[in-house]
Amino acid sequence: xxxxxxxxxxxxxxxxxxxxxxxxxxxxxxxxxxxxxxxxxxxxxxxxxxxxxxxxxxxxxxxxxxxxxxxxxxxxxxxxxxxxxxxxxxxxxxxxxxxxxxxxxxxxxxxxxxxxxxxxxxxxxxxxxxxxxxxxx
Numbered sequence: 048x049x050x051x052x053x054x055x056x057x058x059x060x061x062x063x064x065x066x067x068x069x070x071x072x073x074x075x076x077x078x079x080x081x082x083x084x085x086x087x088x089x090x091x092x093x094x095x096x097x098x099x100x101x102x103x104x105x106x107x108x109x110x111x112x113x114x115x116x117x118x119x120x121x122x123x124x125x126x127x128x129x130x131x132x133x134x135x136x137x138x139x140x141x142x143x144x145x146x147x148x149x150x151x152x153x154x155x156x157x158x159x160x161x162x163x164x165x166x167x168x169x170x171x172x173x174x175x176x177x178x179x180x181x182x183x184x
Contacts, residue, residue, distance in 0.1 A: 050129045050133055051129070051133040051137055052120045052132040053120075053124060054136065054137075054140075055132075055140040056116075058144075059113060059117065059140055059143060062140075062144055063109040063113060066102065066147065069102065070099070070106060074088055090103065091104065098151070101150055104150065105150040108147070109143070116139070116173055119132065120136070122180055128179075131179040135172045135176070139173075142166075142169050143165075143169055146165035146166050146169070
């Protein structure tokens with residue numbers, strides 16, 4: 048049976064891949080419909096719709112944070128300290144997905160505040176995991 052830590056790690060990777068896949072499906076449709084040439088995309092989708100720009104940023108944010116949180120989860124798994132990460136693993140991945148969904152929905156002041164709150168939950172969990180893992184190292 049998989050641990051909550053392993054499931055959260057896999058879910059984080061899957062979520063990042065899902066955002067990338069969504070972006071690429073939409074880009075492919077734009078190319079096939081002749082709206083954008085195949086070489087007409089920028090990494091941040093600056094020349095596309097506001098949704099596509101938010102999608103690129105939500106995906107980039109996952110990529111920026113994946114090494115940190117994957118590292119912590121992998122350390123816990125590899126050192127048999129999942130008792131540290133398992134209790135908050137589902138809250139962590141829930142906050143990550145929620146943050147991305149809010150990012151996709153809006154960049155209003157309220158949405159940014161909600162998104163920041165979800166991100167703060169992840170940071171707090173990451174700090175907690177870090178200190179606990181260091182304490183048993």
